[in-house]
Amino acid sequence: MADTNQEQTEGGDVEELKAANARELHRAVREEGQEELERPITSLFWSGLAGGLAINASLIAEAAIAAHTAPSPARPLLIAIGYPIGFLMVILGRMQLFAESTVTAMLPLVTEPSWAALGRTLRLWGVVLGGNLLGTALVAWAFATLELGDPAMRAAMLEVSMKITEHGALDTFINAVPAGFLIAIVAWTLPNAREQAFLVVFGIVYVVAIGGFSHSVVGSSETFLLLFSGKIGGGQALAFLVPAVLGNLFGGAGLFAVLAHAQVQEEGA
Numbered sequence: 012m013a014d015t016n017q018e019q020t021e022g023g024d025v026e027e028l029k030a031a032n033a034r035e036l037h038r039a040v041r042e043e044g045q046e047e048l049e050r051p052i053t054s055l056f057w058s059g060l061a062g063g064l065a066i067n068a069s070l071i072a073e074a075a076i077a078a079h080t081a082p083s084p085a086r087p088l089l090i091a092i093g094y095p096i097g098f099l100m101v102i103l104g105r106m107q108l109f110a111e112s113t114v115t116a117m118l119p120l121v122t123e124p125s126w127a128a129l130g131r132t133l134r135l136w137g138v139v140l141g142g143n144l145l146g147t148a149l150v151a152w153a154f155a156t157l158e159l160g161d162p163a164m165r166a167a168m169l170e171v172s173m174k175i176t177e178h179g180a181l182d183t184f185i186n187a188v189p190a191g192f193l194i195a196i197v198a199w200t201l202p203n204a205r206e207q208a209f210l211v212v213f214g215i216v217y218v219v220a221i222g223g224f225s226h227s228v229v230g231s232s233e234t235f236l237l238l239f240s241g242k243i244g245g246g247q248a249l250a251f252l253v254p255a256v257l258g259n260l261f262g263g264a265g266l267f268a269v270l271a272h273a274q275v276q277e278e279g280a
Contacts, residue, residue, distance in 0.1 A: 048119060059139040065101050074167035188261050199267070
């Protein structure tokens with residue numbers, strides 16, 4: 012009897028040590044997405060607004076590093092260290108972020124497709140994206156008109172933001188696809204790595220930064236800052252925002268979510 016109990020205990024320990032497999036991850040992310048789809052619109056909006064306000068920490072952190080870093084070949088890699096800060100605040104704080112919600116909301120739809128499910132998914136994306144963009148716009152307006160922070164950091168914020176003007180609409184869309192894919196991986200990975208969540212988010216988002224990929228929400232804070240500072244016009248702002256949103260959707264909801272579902276579809280996910 013003692014041997015049997017010992018074997019059961021050891022078996023339980025082994026099970027606890029095992030990482031969740033693809034099917035278990037699919038279920039965890041899908042159930043999380045289903046919970047988000049069932050939340051009231053007002054809850055989604057306020058969470059999306061909070062996420063939009065908090066994500067500006069990425070631009071602020073990048074600018075602070077840029078303002079205190081001398082030109083060198085390694086300077087872009089140093090500045091990029093600030094990029095994950097806003098994502099850490101939003102994701103670990105359980106706020107709504109558009110690019111992350113693309114995969115969590117998509118899995119319930121591809122698992123049980125219906126017009127009603129599509130409507131709920133589009134509703135979630137629309138409300139979250141609207142809240143995110145309003146939050147980034149408010150903070151960008153404050154920095155552009157109220158002179159928040161010191162002059163060196165404000166100048167560095169404009170310097171960091173100007174990189175979005177280097178790409179046309181098509182290039183922005185293409186660069187937004189990997190960003191959507193990588194941020195979707197964050198949502199997929201976290202159930203298996205809760206104790207290492209900080210490192211997971213930081214590492215993956217840092218790759219987005221050093222890769223020069225376009226993220227619609229962080230990029231919107233840069234776009235709105237340039238717009239409210241008179242550096243670009245409304246047409247240029249839309250030429251970034253629309254392709255970035257579509258590219259993130261294609262990379263997260265189109266590529267990653269479909270691939271994540273396909274690998275467990277035959278197993279009865």
